[in-house]
Amino acid sequence: MTKILKIFSAAILFCALSWNGEALAQGLPRAPKDILDMNVSITCKDGDATFTITNKGEAWPGVGNLSVYTTGVTKLIHNRRMRLGAGQRVTFRVPGVAGDNPEFGLWVDTSWFKRDFSYDAKITCS
Structure with missing residues (x-):
């Protein structure tokens, strides 16, 4: 028994x-690469950089920090906290410094998983 x-x-x-x-x-x-599926495009005009980020995947489960840096000294010059829905697109402009040809870098820091710091896109505006 x-x-x-x-x-x-x-x-x-x-x-x-x-x-x-x-x-x-x-x-x-799911694996982070499956969660963060985005397209980043950057254009320059008159020394300003315009960033367009499109979420190509599902809605983000948390907020992300969309941060723009000058890459030479890794100085934060613009930051937005956003939670993008499926297919949502956001565009913002960052003014440059005329004559200095600054390189801008964009990094999306997610709150729902840890990403190592690495620019998602970079551009030099002249």
């Missing part, structure tokens, strides 16, 4: 763990 009870208890525990594992797996985020 004790052996049957142990087997029965083990079977119930196995089923409970399997069910909970499946439920937990459904709540886990």
Whole structure:
């Protein structure tokens, strides 16, 4: 009787763990590359950079910091906190410094997973 009870208890525990594992797996985020699917385009006019970011994937599950830097000294010059919906596009202009030919870099820092700092796009405006 004790052996049957142990087997029965083990079977119930196995089923409970399997069910909970499946439920937990459904709540886990997908791989970061699958979550952040975006297109970044940059244009320059009169020394200003215009950034257009298009979310090509699903709605972002959290906010992202859209940060623009001058790349030579990695100085933050513009920052926006946004949560983009599926297919949503945002455009913003960053004024340059006439005659200095600054290089601008854009990095999207996500709140829902850690990304190492690396520019998502760069451009030099003259």
